Amino acid sequence: MQESSKPIVWSIAGSDSGGGAGIQADLLTFADFGCHGCTAITANTAQNTTDVAAINAVPLDVLISQLATLQRDLFPAAIKIGLLANSGQVAAVAEFLRALLQIKKIPVVYDPVAVASSGAALTEGGIGETVIEMLLPLCDLITPNRHELELLAGAPVGSAGRIVAAAQQLCAAGCDALLVTGGHGELVEGEMADLLWDSGRADWFIGEKIPGDNNHGTGCTLSSAIAACLALGYPLRDACVVAKAYVQRGLRQGKGEKIGSGAGPVGHCGWPSELRDFPDILLPSEDRAKAYGFSDTADKFAFEQGFAPPDTSRLGLYPVVDSVEWLEKLAERGVRTLQLRIKNPGGDLRQQVEGAVAIGREYNLRLFINDFWQLAIECGAYGVHLGQEDLQSADLGAIQRAGLKLGISTHGFYELLLAYRYRPSYLAIGAIFVTDTKDMSAQLQGTEKLARMAALLPDYPLVAIGGISLARAPAVAATGVGSIAVVSAVTGAENYRQAVEQFQAVIEN
């Protein structure tokens, strides 16, 4: 298989002669995400913004010859499937995919297009059974709207509970995950809510409803954006929130266009770089979750938002160390932000935290205690640093009431948005690079993705962590984050004093 300089993404879908949906929308989307799009056309639809005049399904040999030719030279990093016009096409594509996925496992996203936004049917009736039997088991994600979900599940989906039940039912039938889009009907007035059902877990992504008619092609665009993000190596949840933001940006920026006399195309407006286009990730502990049947009665603590801000949004060099001795040595060198991170505590843990707090007071440090939030409160620390898994078990209200600053670890767009809901004192993003300090190999971000995340929160205190050496620090600082957290680059340096000076010079410049 030849390596390509851009990820290759295939769209197996219909052509929309009106240029708003189908293959035409898919190619615009792939280009916006820096991917090379290839196509296998299933139907040459004759449509404009008001009407679908004909579907014109291509014969099976025409469809398969496109796929086979692409496979010989342009092997994909991900595949998006859209309109399949009849059961024969579903079966042929499924058979082709089964063989392709044996050569290499790549993500497959299927948007089960059934009806155009004008209301016209796009597929032959009765393809649902073949889809469920042959295609769903090969898909990593399907992205039905509520109407398509209803057709596939054969049950009404008029409430949040029924949407979840239908998603569960389809996952039991074989597909890995579903993103049920909510653009066509509000469960809560003014909110467009998508449900991601993945591995038995529900996530609700809530976006603001954008008034306007230019929404033709939103489903095609969403599924293509997800496929592109998966081709770029993003995990599924990151791919879904970035893709939703891309569509939201297209709806917002495209609403003033006038193309045709009916529903105009959604805009394709480049990478979503503004936070306002990203969805709120619903938290089960917040009141608003009740309307989506998403409240978790087992949640011990109420949702808390808004933690004390640090005195600056640029926290600078942030060494993370495992002893009071290191804290003192680094404080003496003029480091202001520090963390005590003890992973295997002995009987002297309280003493260590008390000692750390005392050094913090003496040198006027921004001193964070990792993990041990109760001790941090009891000893009067400046702040506490918590991981994602701590957000359910820690009493965030107690941290807030005690006036402690709160830093939260995140690993990608989804977790960044989720942690941002709490409005903590800072957000940490990692791991940027491979590191020997902690196995983060499944959560590597890289500087390109870091820069995209940092652009969403330009004035917020952001910390980059993981594998950051002095040589890599300039590229990290150039992403816009105001702080670089390091373990080994300082505590493992031959000359820690020199390392501190050099890091500080990079960050301050």
Ligand SMILES: Cc1ncc(COP(=O)(O)OP(=O)(O)O)c(N)n1
């Ligand atoms: C500044 C900073 N960022 C991230 C981490 C990691 O915290 P967490 O995810 O809780 O993992 P552990 O450090 O507890 O292993 C951190 N400590 N500091």
Ligand SMILES: Cc1ncsc1CCOP(=O)(O)O
């Ligand atoms: C604690 C932690 N969390 C994410 S990466 C990491 C380790 C960072 O250590 P290093 O700076 O030595 O790579």
Ligand SMILES: [Mg+2]
């Ligand atoms: Mg932790």
